[in-house]
Amino acid sequence: MGLGRSVKHEWAMLRNLASSLIKNESIITTKARAKKTQALVENLITKAKKNYDKSLILADIFEPNVTIPKLYNVLKPRYQSRAGGYTRILNLEPRMNDKAPQVIMELVDNTQREMKLWYTAKIVARLELQNIAINPLTQKNVDKLLHNRENGEEKFREIVEICKKEFYSDPKSLENLPRMRNDINTFKKRDHPYKIVPRPVKRNNATVSTSS
Amino acid sequence: MSLSLNLNQIAVRVVGILPRIPEIHIAIPNIFQRRTEASTETHDPRILELIENLQDAEVPPFFIDNGILKAAPKKKVSHMKRRQKLYGPGKKQLSLLQNLNRCPACGNYKRSHTLCMHCVGQIRRHWNDSVPQQEAFREEFVNPLDEKILYPGKKELPDERTLRKKEWLKRRPRTLPVE
Numbered sequence: 001m002g003l004g005r006s007v008k009h010e011w012a013m014l015r016n017l018a019s020s021l022i023k024n025e026s027i028i029t030t031k032a033r034a035k036k037t038q039a040l041v042e043n044l045i046t047k048a049k050k051n052y053d054k055s056l057i058l059a060d061i062f063e064p065n066v067t068i069p070k071l072y073n074v075l076k077p078r079y080q081s082r083a084g085g086y087t088r089i090l091n092l093e094p095r096m097n098d099k100a101p102q103v104i105m106e107l108v109d110n111t112q113r114e115m116k117l118w119y120t121a122k123i124v125a126r127l128e129l130q131n132i133a134i135n136p137l138t139q140k141n142v143d144k145l146l147h148n149r150e151n152g153e154e155k156f157r158e159i160v161e162i163c164k165k166e167f168y169s170d171p172k173s174l175e176n177l178p179r180m181r182n183d184i185n186t187f188k189k190r191d192h193p194y195k196i197v198p199r200p201v202k203r204n205n206a207t208v209s210t211s212s
Numbered sequence: 213m214s215l216s217l218n219l220n221q222i223a224v225r226v227v228g229i230l231p232r233i234p235e236i237h238i239a240i241p242n243i244f245q246r247r248t249e250a251s252t253e254t255h256d257p258r259i260l261e262l263i264e265n266l267q268d269a270e271v272p273p274f275f276i277d278n279g280i281l282k283a284a285p286k287k288k289v290s291h292m293k294r295r296q297k298l299y300g301p302g303k304k305q306l307s308l309l310q311n312l313n314r315c316p317a318c319g320n321y322k323r324s325h326t327l328c329m330h331c332v333g334q335i336r337r338h339w340n341d342s343v344p345q346q347e348a349f350r351e352e353f354v355n356p357l358d359e360k361i362l363y364p365g366k367k368e369l370p371d372e373r374t375l376r377k378k379e380w381l382k383r384r385p386r387t388l389p390v391e
Contacts, residue, residue: 098381
């Protein structure tokens with residue numbers, strides 16, 4: 001009994017959200033709903049990765065003719081190297097009408113509509129057009145987005161070219177240069193050299209490798 | 213001299229000094245008696261009159277309360293006091309946003325830990341436009357006159373044209389550029 005409705009109603013709503021997320025790979029909802037569907041979707045993907053019987057998954061999902069083949073044929077091979085964390089939540093401004101906090105919820109490394117990839121591509125395109133070196137924070141974000149993706153670099157370059165053509169054709173849009181301290185986008189924080197360290201991989205006999 | 217006292221006289225005097233105590237009647241209900249309509253003696257005569265008037269008259273009388281007053285504020289709340297109550301407390305006033313950043317993709321202000329709505333809108337619009345749309349089914353006519361007669365077309369009035377623009381919708385304003 002959450003989100004202001006009965007148990008059955010809430011459950012049906014979460015199933016709807018989960019199935020539409022699997023189908024479209026990106027949805028916009030409120031924050032509370034997104035947090036609840038996140039758990040459901042992650043659970044479904046782990047079930048698919050462990051080769052659960054499809055009849056067990058049927059109870060948690062709508063439109064099984066579309067979603068279940070996608071879970072087993074597309075998402076399972078995509079997330080083979082990941083141990084959890086298949087979804088991402090990005091905060092948006094509150095809704096205009098009732099000021100409800102909105103979020104974009106999307107599958108990681110998706111091929112259809114990934115806002116984080118496009119947003120970082122837009123930043124990179126802008127910096128390249130202004131002949132400014134890419135700052136460490138954006139470089140870190142780019143590396144994080146691409147290191148687990150197939151043909152990541154090529155796809156990213158394609159999107160950057162599209163962004164240059166679509167969003168910065170007007171020279172007025174490039175007038176504003178970054179004037180923050182150390183060229184970061186926050187006003188007060190100092191810059192740090194970021195480095196990506198992969199997580200230690202779990203072994204089959206349930207012992208975690210202690211390599212740092 | 214005699215010390216005899218007129219007791220009778222004293223008693224009269226004492227009683228005269230004491231305050232008169234009103235007589236008290238307590239009605240003990242008779243259980244065996246059959247219950248009749250409530251006795252009307254104890255009611256205020258004004259209420260009885262009001263009830264009679266309401267029953268008789270088709271239109272209710274002008275003074276409904278008939279001189280019986282209810283609780284009401286004693287004085288009008290002054291302009292100053294009302295404004296102090298409604299707009300004084302800081303909780304009810306608009307507060308300034310302190311969590312602002314510069315959007316790295318467009319250079320305008322945005323809230324920290326959120327995406328810039330202008331850039332998100334641009335990207336989403338590009339996505340929606342780049343989806344290939346199916347062309348609507350269109351009948352082919354040998355004689356173009358037939359098409360003209362069957363589908364004469366609809367004229368759009370100027371009011372409808374303005375409605376289609378959706379100017380009444382509240383749009384999110386764009387933030388200012390960071391200096």
